[in-house]
Amino acid sequence: MDNNTQERAGGTEPPERETMEFDVVIVGAGPAGLSAAIRLKQLAAEHAKDVSVVVLEKGSEVGAHILSGAVIDPAGLNALVPGWKEEGAPVTQEVTADRFLYLRPNSSIKLANFLMPPLMSNHGNYIVSLGNLTRWLAEKAEALGVEIYPGFPAAEILTDGEDAVIGVATGDLGIGRDGKRKTEFTRGMALHGKYTLFAEGARGSLSKKLIRMFDLDVDCEPQKFGIGLKELWEVAPERHRPGLVQHTMGWPLDNKTGGGSFMYHYGDNLVAVGFVVHLNYENPYLHPFWEFQRFKTHPAISPTFEGGRRIGYGARALTEGGWQSIPKLTFPGGALIGCGAGFMNVPRIKGSHNAILSGIFAAESAFDAILSGRSGDELESYGEMVRNGPIARDLKPVRNAKPLLSRYGTLMGTILSGVDMWLNTASTSLSPTLKHGKADCATLKPAADFAPIDYPKPDGKLTFDIPSSLFLSGTNHEEDQPVHLVLTDPNVPIRDNLPVYAEPAQRYCPAGVYEVVSDSEGNPRFQINAQNCVHCKTCDIKDPAQNINWTTPEGGGGPNYAGM
Numbered sequence: 001m002d003n004n005t006q007e008r009a010g011g012t013e014p015p016e017r018e019t020m021e022f023d024v025v026i027v028g029a030g031p032a033g034l035s036a037a038i039r040l041k042q043l044a045a046e047h048a049k050d051v052s053v054v055v056l057e058k059g060s061e062v063g064a065h066i067l068s069g070a071v072i073d074p075a076g077l078n079a080l081v082p083g084w085k086e087e088g089a090p091v092t093q094e095v096t097a098d099r100f101l102y103l104r105p106n107s108s109i110k111l112a113n114f115l116m117p118p119l120m121s122n123h124g125n126y127i128v129s130l131g132n133l134t135r136w137l138a139e140k141a142e143a144l145g146v147e148i149y150p151g152f153p154a155a156e157i158l159t160d161g162e163d164a165v166i167g168v169a170t171g172d173l174g175i176g177r178d179g180k181r182k183t184e185f186t187r188g189m190a191l192h193g194k195y196t197l198f199a200e201g202a203r204g205s206l207s208k209k210l211i212r213m214f215d216l217d218v219d220c221e222p223q224k225f226g227i228g229l230k231e232l233w234e235v236a237p238e239r240h241r242p243g244l245v246q247h248t249m250g251w252p253l254d255n256k257t258g259g260g261s262f263m264y265h266y267g268d269n270l271v272a273v274g275f276v277v278h279l280n281y282e283n284p285y286l287h288p289f290w291e292f293q294r295f296k297t298h299p300a301i302s303p304t305f306e307g308g309r310r311i312g313y314g315a316r317a318l319t320e321g322g323w324q325s326i327p328k329l330t331f332p333g334g335a336l337i338g339c340g341a342g343f344m345n346v347p348r349i350k351g352s353h354n355a356i357l358s359g360i361f362a363a364e365s366a367f368d369a370i371l372s373g374r375s376g377d378e379l380e381s382y383g384e385m386v387r388n389g390p391i392a393r394d395l396k397p398v399r400n401a402k403p404l405l406s407r408y409g410t411l412m413g414t415i416l417s418g419v420d421m422w423l424n425t426a427s428t429s430l431s432p433t434l435k436h437g438k439a440d441c442a443t444l445k446p447a448a449d450f451a452p453i454d455y456p457k458p459d460g461k462l463t464f465d466i467p468s469s470l471f472l473s474g475t476n477h478e479e480d481q482p483v484h485l486v487l488t489d490p491n492v493p494i495r496d497n498l499p500v501y502a503e504p505a506q507r508y509c510p511a512g513v514y515e516v517v518s519d520s521e522g523n524p525r526f527q528i529n530a531q532n533c534v535h536c537k538t539c540d541i542k543d544p545a546q547n548i549n550w551t552t553p554e555g556g557g558g559p560n561y562a563g564m
């Protein structure tokens, strides 16, 4: 490292942070955070009251870190911006056809639509780029007076020293890889709010800490997750079926491994294709990235991409625990909203409508509190609105789908969850609520129980390797900064994970961040290529020792997704 450009600050205390005061601080400019911001300002205008709202976003711009399918249920958008169609929301492609296939190695079976519970229908839903929708929501929020700061991760929770959250601090800039301050060091800002809403999406780094700090999950089942990998393709015009939504399950995953694919046709010859692997898988040799590549070679899938061009790649974890895994949502001074709390409807593969609704409810609760002169207490009415409103009505009927899949495998689990969803369509009290059991970090079995999987080599036309995929994600981090993937004990990967699980981080990471390499004496060494990280959070979830902590890197680092 260049000593001239670095201040060897030794143990000196960092300078005091400057503080900015707001009524409401929001962490994360996804659907949940932006909806909360918009609703606060709408209410402020209705009541002729001035309410200051700030949104922090770790991506270099709004949407840069958003990755979703996405077929959206417009219920959230209808509630937030009833005139969204006339106001030019990038939500134009209505679903025209809905297909569900069960894949076998060389054949497929189409499931009849009438067998599907009505709640699974995509009639009236829209195919969108969620990244573009958040960009549009951000414009709306700014027009209403919301301050949005992209490139500013919230790195620290600020408390009053007792039990209330008073805001967050943005990350410091200009710290070298060795942890020392460089000459360009800039201290992060403290943002204080009467209430702070955490809208970080699945496995938010501060949300995870809040759940621990306030024991928010003591009365619920463990949260469950999946990793979703996605590519965006520009396909040949004759292969494009605007409005077609297709989902598959089965091959290439075995019956014990949950997951499946999505393929959505929209826009200008665009096809969003993705593959989700449930993170409760057992085989440490499983490699979600290569499963996705292999899936595209199926005869029912590959023709769509003939003559097409891949233009985007990325990955992101999604929550799968559903109703029984929702933690307590509030704590003194703030609340969890969106997928940071986990409002994803797993069988419908939809979470954005509930993220928007939760943002609206939290905003309404915070606005009432501010109007009556409160601050720093619990927004209890928000929790009630979630538990007794449309989010509950969406999630309760499907609450057993995930546990049934986990217990009985894909085939029998799908049949049973279909029956359960039909029963729950009649009344949610007809079946008991099933438990999830283990957290995803505890489901791997020893590598000795399995044989390594020999994945086919990529052809560079339909299937690709990780480096060329990463190039399309646009991911980028300043190299001279502390590694943001923090190991609690640096010895665990080689000492514990390698002999027992063949160090699965080498495979579950969709960006090739983790490698086991040989040092100069031929001994294995765990290498972290942090600059490749696409912020999917899978390592933080799946590491069997829970030894990897995903923390926010320097501002603006991470993927630069366009239209994902």
Ligand SMILES: Cc1cc2nc3c(=O)[nH]c(=O)nc-3n(C[C@H](O)[C@H](O)[C@H](O)COP(=O)(O)OP(=O)(O)OC[C@H]3O[C@@H](n4cnc5c(N)ncnc54)[C@H](O)[C@@H]3O)c2cc1C
Pocket: 027, 028, 029, 030, 031, 032, 033, 056, 057, 058, 059, 063, 065, 066, 067, 068, 069, 070, 071, 072, 073, 130, 152, 153, 154, 155, 199, 200, 201, 202, 204, 205, 206, 227, 228, 229, 230, 274, 316, 317, 318, 337, 338, 339, 340, 344, 349, 350, 351, 352, 353, 355, 552
């Ligand atoms: C592969 C995949 C497919 C999906 N398909 C669908 C679908 O078809 N339909 C559907 O409705 N839903 C779908 N979902 C789910 C949907 O994407 C989520 O429900 C939705 O994005 C949740 O919104 P959110 O605002 O809670 O979080 P996110 O959309 O994850 O947004 C969180 C934002 O907060 C930012 N952030 C996080 N931490 C910090 C921090 N500490 N400081 C500053 N900023 C931070 C992030 O950069 C991001 O911009 C899918 C998800 C995945 C992964």
Ligand code: SF4
Pocket: 485, 508, 509, 510, 511, 512, 513, 532, 533, 534, 535, 536, 537, 538, 539, 540, 550
């Ligand atoms: S390092 Fe972790 S968060 Fe980053 S891409 Fe890999 S698994 Fe995802």
